[in-house]
Amino acid sequence: MKLFLRRFEGYFEMKINGFPVERLPGMSSMTAEEITEDLNMALVGEGNQASVEVMPFMRAVGKGLNVGTVRMRAEVRCNDSLLVGGRIPKVQVDSAYGEWTKRAREKWEAYQAKMSSSQEALDSIRAWASRHPLTVSTTFDNEAGPDFSRIFEEAPVIEDTSRLKDYAMRLRDLMARKDTAALVEEFAPEIRYSYEAAGREDQSYQVFEARYKRQLVPEHPEEELHLRRDRIQLR
Numbered sequence: 001m002k003l004f005l006r007r008f009e010g011y012f013e014m015k016i017n018g019f020p021v022e023r024l025p026g027m028s029s030m031t032a033e034e035i036t037e038d039l040n041m042a043l044v045g046e047g048n049q050a051s052v053e054v055m056p057f058m059r060a061v062g063k064g065l066n067v068g069t070v071r072m073r074a075e076v077r078c079n080d081s082l083l084v085g086g087r088i089p090k091v092q093v094d095s096a097y098g099e100w101t102k103r104a105r106e107k108w109e110a111y112q113a114k115m116s117s118s119q120e121a122l123d124s125i126r127a128w129a130s131r132h133p134l135t136v137s138t139t140f141d142n143e144a145g146p147d148f149s150r151i152f153e154e155a156p157v158i159e160d161t162s163r164l165k166d167y168a169m170r171l172r173d174l175m176a177r178k179d180t181a182a183l184v185e186e187f188a189p190e191i192r193y194s195y196e197a198a199g200r201e202d203q204s205y206q207v208f209e210a211r212y213k214r215q216l217v218p219e220h221p222e223e224e225l226h227l228r229r230d231r232i233q234l235r
Contacts, residue, residue, distance in 0.1 A: 001050055001076050005033040009068030010056040016042040017049055043142050050076050051137035052088065055129050060118045065108040070097045076140055085140035093136050100134040165229050175217050183216040184209065
């Protein structure tokens with residue numbers, strides 16, 4: 001899946017069939033960027049859903065709300081060929097952005113009316129945005145490609161999720177401490193797989209790893225790492 005960012009101010013997460021495959025580590029401003037991610041391990045043959053969830057950057061300007069720009073499109077390709085249905089066009093993103101921004105400003109006005117300060121209202125609208133991200137998606141089939149639907153259908157239900165939640169807290173704490181060495185160790189299999197899948201013969205693994213490392217820690221961890229154990233939802 002390739003994401004084309006013409007102008008982007010905010011945070012995004014790319015998903016395939018509900019599974020996150022790529023995200024920005026924190027609020028970012030990007031211009032004329034392309035981001036490519038392999039989807040193979042989450043494909044299910046027919047009816048795949050590719051989606052991009054966006055939380056635009058927001059700040060108060062006087063009594064108004066400034067919402068970050070989101071100009072992007074996405075494509076899902078197999079061997080450089082665009083799959084049928086594998087496109088999230090710019091016009092779809094623009095329409096969703098317009099509707100989402102309108103709702104955000106309505107919420108902003110409501111929060112301002114009942115909050116004691118602009119900062120409280122800003123914190124509230126950002127919390128709302130994190131719960132209701134701007135989402136665009138498309139559905140496509142990969143008839144000739146990988147199909148892992150049986151793995152998902154036959155996988156046993158994990159009754160005791162405490163260890164998974166403990167691990168989530170461990171990753172959160174490592175990010176909060178900006179312990180990139182420990183994070184690289186935790187993500188080593190994914191980094192190696194991403195490097196091999198990208199086929200970057202022009203770039204050494206060490207250079208690729210160093211670049212990947214910079215993405216593992218949010219730019220402002222004290223503001224962005226609000227994950228609490230009792231609020232983790234597993235699916």
